[in-house]
Amino acid sequence: MTDPAAPAADTRPYSPGLEGVVAGETSLSHIDGAAGRLLYRGYPIGELVRAGSYAAVAELLWSGEWRPDATLPCLPVPGTVMAALRALPTTARPMDALRTAVSAWGAVTDPSFPPTPDQARALTAFSPSALAAFARIRRGLEPVAPDPDLDLVAGYLYQINGERPDAATARALDAYFIVGAEHGFNASTFTARVITSTRSDIASAVAGAIGAMKGPLHGGAPSEVVEQIHEVGTPERAEVWVREALASGTRLMGFGHRVYRAYDPRAAALREVAESMEHRPEWLELAIAVEDVALRVLGEKYPDRPLKTNVEFYAAPVLMGVGLTPDLFPATFALARHAGWTAHAIEQGAANRLIRPDVRYVGAAERSLPGA
């Protein structure tokens, strides 16, 4: 194009938001929205939740090997990073604190290109400690050093609360971490791959990904599900509440999904864990009751629409059930996605090509400055 006055001459295909454009190849996960299936390296997400731990799933994503006995204890926060966390205002958003901590971790550790499984392990095991430290600091409490005997998810709860979680609580959050670990080329993962494609480092990639996940179009608004379940109040009120909500045009949060037309396999896996708990937290009890009613009433009212439960519906009660406050939900989701982000950074770095799309110019024609 030699004449910017005529942008119409740019006839290359343009797909806003890159919808339907294949931007890369991956061996990490496969999403089949029509059938409601999600596979990590070929294994169905439901099987992974039943048989594995987050540490085993993360190792699977990083190395391709299934080692069900893998462990990944949280790592201590370097003193320099802790100083940065202590300096932040206590009102800072946890996502901003986590992004800053990961960036500072990169400044301290200076990871080289290409990203490696060792770097992925180190960063994934660092971030829960950093977020937990900030969660305590902002409440005026001292951070708790990680317990090397606890696996990553139990160790995260331990560093937030100062006491070891019971097995069922740790198991419920571990299931959440597994279903949140990886999900194709969403905006944050794509960000991590673009950053890695310049031969930049894994901390730059994950700090960028956290920034992308912070946006509500990607990270969602999990507190909305919480508020809704809170409004229902008791399982007995679920039927009346759902019918009244739909009659008054209120949108039910946690149903329907851009990709999944069938039941979201991540929601199914989380419900299975919830149902198997001997003593279910009240939040999960309520969520199960609301879901049963909502699916029945939505099916009556909109028989032709694929309004099935999505992962956010169960994410919220699981996170509430294990004792996290809603303002920690997005950053906890980001902790879970570390396995996927870092696996994508490894995959991108191993067969790298700079990601650099074109742009269509639609601005002013060439002109001179006034007075020039």
Place this chain on the structure above:
Amino acid sequence: MTDPAAPAADTRPYSPGLEGVVAGETSLSHIDGAAGRLLYRGYPIGELVRAGSYAAVAELLWSGEWRPDATLPCLPVPGTVMAALRALPTTARPMDALRTAVSAWGAVTDPSFPPTPDQARALTAFSPSALAAFARIRRGLEPVAPDPDLDLVAGYLYQINGERPDAATARALDAYFIVGAEHGFNASTFTARVITSTRSDIASAVAGAIGAMKGPLHGGAPSEVVEQIHEVGTPERAEVWVREALASGTRLMGFGHRVYRAYDPRAAALREVAESMEHRPEWLELAIAVEDVALRVLGEKYPDRPLKTNVEFYAAPVLMGVGLTPDLFPATFALARHAGWTAHAIEQGAANRLIRPDVRYVGAAERSLPGA
């Protein structure tokens, strides 16, 4: 696609690296590589360097208005961010320090979506102070508070050196900042737009962009030009050195460009500023001599190749000439690009659509876990 065992069924077009794929529209800049033209909002880069300042060019990018008298003094570093910078190891890379500072700035200021010109001004005027502070801290010196009477580029040099630069030095670096301010959908700018597209904030976008620019495939390796010019030593040796280098197969750094087939208009603008200086720093004197010889010899040797001077060739001697050390070059480039990154964040946010490409699955077919 219902059978992940048969990824060949995925017949959507795939362009590795998104080469030739239009990923968005912009009114900010137009690059005409064949003719060697670069326009910001329609104005040729050469005119902007001649008539404007970085502050005026940044305002042009943010608001679309040409206000040649615009000023943008550096802003002070918030105490919380300064504490984070003081905590970093003195060996940290300046790009890592700048990325961390921008992330911490976001945690402190909590900028809302959509990005605004006021946010862009505040962030662009913060970052030079943060980088200059780190540049002093790592040398064991106290940071210098910004001088509100100095415009951004002079204020950056002041905060590094503790004394006001002379007018010619400030002018040379200002020209570098103008030509580095914006350049279409490179990997860092695209990163900023992907992050913004989730409705995330301007600090997340710029922190991610810094991470992308850190990679040598994007931010380059400016110290290589420095080493080369250093090897030449004196203008008189240029002819012999260039001929010997080409005869021995050494690649001349700073010549040839992926997009520009003609003389890079940014290099032309920087040379013009260099030539107009009454007392040229030795580095610029040498660079001009090397360029003259190199273009002549390259033209003799490869008459059919478009091996013209690129912007990196002059960036290095300008940055050395104003007294910056090579390890500050990438982060100084990032400071200059703040105007473009933040303008793209504003443009993306004003007509937003989530950027979420597809990915092609090339991994294992569905399988069960061993023992499941």
